[in-house]
Every structure is written in structure tokens, then in C-alpha cells.
Amino acid sequence: MQRRRKIGLVAAGLATSLLATLTGCGGENPLGGEVSLKLMAVEHGDRSGNSSQRFWDKLIGEFRFEHPDIDVDVDLYERDAIDAEVRERVAEGRTPDLAQTSASFAGYARRDLLYNAREVLSTHTQASITASLVQAGSVGHVQYGFPFSASTRALFYNKDLFEQAGVEEPPRTWEELLRTARSLKAVGVKTPYGLPLGEEEAQAEALNWMLGNSGGYLSDAGSYDIDSPQNIATFEFLRDELVGPGLTNENPATTDRQEVYAAFLEGEVAMLNGHPGLMQLALENGIRFGTSPLPGRTAPARTTTGVADWTMAFKENGHAEEIRAFLDFVYQERYVVEYAGTHTMLPVTTEAAYTMREDAAHKPLWPFIESLDVARFYPLGKSSWGPASRRLNATIGSAVLGDGVPRTVLGRVQSDAVAAEAEAETEAAP
Template identity: 50%
Template sequence: MTLKLVAADYGDSAANSSEKYWAEVVKEYEAEHPGVRIDVDVYSWNDVDREVKEMVDAGNAPDMAQIGAYADYAADDLLYPADDLLSISAQADFAAQLADAGRVNGVQYGMPFAASTRLLFYNKELFDEAGISAPSTWEELAADAAALKAIGVKYPYALPLGAEEAQAETMQWLLSGGGGYTDETGAYSVDSPENVETFTWLRDELVGEGLTGPVAPGKLNRADAFAAFAAGDVGMLNGHPSLMTMAAKKGVKFGMVPMPGVNGPTKATMGVADWMMAFKQNGHGREVGEFLDFVYSERNVLAFSREYDLLPVTNSASQTMGGAEADQDLRPFLEELPLSELYPVGKTSWAAVSADVKKRIGGAVRSGGSPAAVLGEIAGTAVAAEGAAAGS
């Protein structure tokens, strides 16, 4: 029997392509299960979601897909519930908030595969030169940014609200202001008073004061902001673990602290997860479950997380990593994971909302921009997308 897996590539070169990771996993698994072959196709993040969609649309779904979102396939009743696949111990080992984000109507279809959180990175040398320390409140962040601007720092605070990943920077700021994309009931609350206040503050106190650099936030992409930080041109910005490696390679001395909030460090940070899912079409549930139990073993989860500077999605691997001296650089991100909130990925409407955030949110902070109007437009998109999802 052959099981087909389509997976995303987390590497940045041929030397660390995910093909190598999966080749090792498959080699070991097939040696222990001589009647099973695992056929893995790895695609770049630019292509993998589309490739899986085309396969599904053509009636040729893979047995498993490790991609960015699962909700559309769950809504179309194409996926096995995790309960039908994994052993009880494997399913119980998922970090609770990641498992919760994989549920639709209380049933888990998305199995978390990789996770990361965000911290505020700051350039220690620039902070020393400006005579400032890491901020814990918005007021301190703005004051630090002003001090950095005064010594000629190009991007005192880099605010990437460009099309690449605006939904991430937006969510981190919404959480730091006590809001978010959704409320406690899970309903969209994009234009809540807290969210409007957050973006009004950003417009007036950071962007309006010239503290976000020469590129308008709506035109600044996350990759360019990270590259500028690694080049020593950014005082501070929100970053995930891969930025540590980028900055260290360029010799940038940096510190990391929780995202500042209105009156102190933010209580909730943004978490991001990618997903494994299993399609029912080929009827290989038992065999897929046995393979995934192996994939989610502590050793394999640790190996993947360490290779790509990501956080383990299981409690057992997180505990091991938290206590390992070799992993101490990831510990601050690990500590944030239990406090993290994820995008509302269980909603099939989220893709449309996320796309609208990328398109519009930069306009909320430009001179003369209206946060209330822009957030209201995105909220309208959310209502329409939710209605379309409910009617489909």
C-alpha cells in the first residue's frame, strides 16, 4: 500500500529542504512497516496550498496534506476527524490551544504541525547608543522610537502592514490593545472600540510622528522589515524565531521581550500554526493514523522543530525543549505559547478576512486615514464571508 503526503517546504535552501526531513522519517517508518510506502511531494509555501486544492478538485486527493489551512476541507466533509486517526495518547499530547484551533464545531480536523509565537526584538547596540531600555508599555515604545529617530535610526519601529503578512502585525497590535479579530464567543469583532483605539494610537503616535521609517507601513512587507533588522537599520519590530538566526548571521546583537501593551506587557501574544490533515477519499484511515502516530512522536517533533527554529506542537516535546540547554534561545518563545491566540483558522471565512486585512489595513494608519472606517470595511467583509460560509 502507498500513502500520499503533500507537504510544505520550511527550508530556505536545498541543504535544509523539508524533503530531507521527510526522507529520514519515511525511511525509518518504512523499515518498520514493510507493507507500507509513503510517497511525499514537497512544495514551496507559494505553491503547496494551490497544489493540494487542484488535486482535491480533480478528485485525486492525497491521503495527507501538511499545509496552511484546513477549514474549507473540513466544511466540505472531506477530512477524517483526528479522533478517527490518532491514538488517544498522541491526540492528548497536542498543546491545548493548538488543538482547540484545529476544531470545527467541537471536532478536531486540523492537527497542528508547526507553531511559532511573536516577541518584540530590539537592537541592543542602537538602544545603548540612544540610552534607552526595552519598552513594556506603548508609551515607552513611542518614547524609545523617538530616541532612536533622534540618533538617525532608519526604522525606529518597523511596522510591516504590507500585503505579505499584514494580518500578523495587525493581530499582534490588536491583542496588545485588549482586542483581537474575534470576541470571547468567537464572533468577529474587527471594528470593536478597542481595535479602533489601537489603530488610532498607531496612526497618531507612531506613524504620524515619523517613527516607522521611510517606507509607508502599508507598503512595508515583513520579509523586508526582517532584512532591515538584520542589516542594523531597525530599532525594534515584532519577530518570530527565524529572525534570531537571520540577525545572528549578520552579527546584530538583539534582545527580545514580550510585546508592550497599553499599561504593561501584553497578556496575550499571537501564535501561528500550520496544519496536518487527512483526506477520507482513499479510505486509508487506519494506515494514515499509524503513520501520523509515528510522525508525532516526541523525537520526530523535536527534530523538525530544531531544524527550522519552530516550536513543538506537543506537550512532551515542549517540555524536553524547555529543559534542554541547546534550545535555550527558543525558550522565550516557548514561554509565550500557552498565552498565545491564533488566527480564527476554524472559520472558512478567515481566508477572505485575512486577504482584506492585507489589502486595506495600511490605509488605517496613513495621514488622514480613518481607523474606524477601514476596520469597519474589514468587518463588513467578515460579515459577508461568514454569511457566504453559512449558506454554502
């Protein structure tokens, strides 16, 4: 049984104290009545100074000043634990009003458990959300997932190791990446390229490489296309040109992302695909690094992998108007900028993105912010993506091993995904 990891409860104490001090000064709540919203959120901080709890304490206090009749209780969980907790609460009849997820929201939407964007977001808020995130948060062209935090991927490289190998520029193509990796290997670099295809987040690393060869998880028609010719060729390249010659970590199929990140921060990995949060960690560990677009087969990839945490609004408790008031408050520019900046993430609204692009303090994030407009996200609009991605994470790494056969491995993942989609459609049928 998965161990539950609840980070902490954001109490309403700050809000209560503020209201007691400012009694009679706050705006009246036109909704009437006393309502308590239950929110389950992800803890994105890695230290007390950037804890998500501090953000929510402050925001809820300010929200209660404007809406004194709406209380908000927030439970924080680690990102890899919250999805199971949400499923358990819904199954037990303890459904929250709002919950963040990194997994698919489509299953809840197909069971008619969620409010859609038109029901709980103002027109202004709907229009402010970045278009690529609106599309990724939709099921059948109706938005049910509301992005709260986002990130994209870029190639990170160690400048000191590059200088040792006489490499002046980051690679733009796969062939350049191979030449760079060989040069790094020749001067004794332990891991020229860090390739994490273990179960933690293989779906991200796999998509990074698929996109570099005009591939992906879906066809243009929206059906699963995991074993496409482009994807098979991508994994044959990884097996034969990168893993086989020893230019990666020893066993990519069992190597998780955090292991590769840790090795990069120790100066042992020269190149890897990483998210914006890796920048601060690299600075803290004294790593001189650079970032560049993901290399593609013949040119830099035109897109990149996008990842987001999504807020779902559940119908169970009937608090649509109160949820609307809270979400419209949360999506104000200043809060989106504050959360993204504090946690080295990307703003999810166009207004906040413009503000951060105009502020030199956020300059390291600018390339990531720009790439968000063209990022490719996981097919979360399919309720089958949950079981499909679990199968993918558990098996796709074997395709790059010496005895791996990409056509066979990707074919099995494709078959499982198609079967999961058929089962999901059957369950959703009236």
C-alpha cells in the same frame, strides 16, 4: 494565475534501500496490503543543511522499517504556494491523503472531506498536542487541523542601536515604545520601529497590536469583532503616535514582513515583532539582538500571536488506518524535537516542549515555547477566514496612513468578514 512552486519530491529510495538491507527484520504491518500515502508538505528550510526533504527522507525510511507495507510519497512546496496547489488537486480529483496548510481547513471539514482527530490519531497522540493548538485546530469543538509546526511572536530589538540611543531596557508599554522610538530617531536611526502592514502577512502584525489592547479578531462569543472599540483605538494610536511622527518605515501599508526583516538584518530597523526563525538570521548577520514580550497599551501583552502549519487528513482515498499509523509515528517526541530544532520552530506536543525546555541547546526558544500556551491564533475554525483575511491583508494598512480612518477601514473589513461567514454557512447548509 499564481505561479506554482514545487520544491521537490522526496522519493522512497532511502526507504526502499533500507528495507532491502533489512529484509525480514522489520515489524509486520498488521493492516495488510500495499498502500501508498500521498503527502503534500511545506519546505521550511532555507538552505540544504536544514532542508525539510532531509527530515522526511530519514523519517520515511524509519517508518517503512516498521511498516513495510505502507509507502509514503512526499511533495514539498513553498509555504505561500501549497494552499493553492492543495485546492487545485482536490478540485481535479487528485486529492492527497495528507496535506499541510497555513490557511483555513474549516472549508474542507464542512464539506466532510476530512477525517477528524479521533479517526486518525491515537488517544495518546491526541492528548500530547498542546492545548492551544488543539483549540485552534478545531471546527465546532472537533479537531480537524493537526499542528505540524508552530511559532509565536516577540519584540526583537537591536542592542547596538539601543546603546547608541542610551536605552537600557526594551519597552513594556506603548508609551515606553514611543519614548524609545523617539530616542532612536534622535540619534539618526533610520527606522525606530518596523511596521509591516503590506499584503504578505498584515494579519499577524495587526493581531500583535490588537492583543496589546485586549482586542483581536473575534469576540468572546466567537463572532467577528474586527471593528471593536479596542481595535479602532489601536489603529488610531499607530496612525497618530507612531506612523505620523515618522517613527516607522515610510509606508507601512505597502511594506511586507520580509522587507522589514531584511532591514533589521542590515541594522536599519531597531525594533520589530518577529518569529523565532529571525534569531538565527540575526546571528548569521552579526546583529546583537534581544527579545521581550510584545508591549501592550499599559503593560506587556498577556498573550501573543500564534501561527502554525496544519496537517489535514483527507477521506477521499479511504486510508484512515494507514494515516493513523503514519501520524502516530510522526508525532513521536524525537521527531517533533528534531523538526522544531532544525527549523527554529516550536514543538507542538507537550512532551517535546518539556524536552526542549530541559535542553540548554534550545534556550533561545524557551520564551517562545512558554508563550505558545497562551498564544492567540487566527480563526481558522471559520471557513470564511480565507476570504476575510485576504481582504484584511489588502486594506488594513491604509488605516494607519495620514488620511486613513481606522473606524471606516476596520468597519469595511468587518462587513466583508460577516458577509463571507454568512455565505460559508449557506454553502454548508443541507
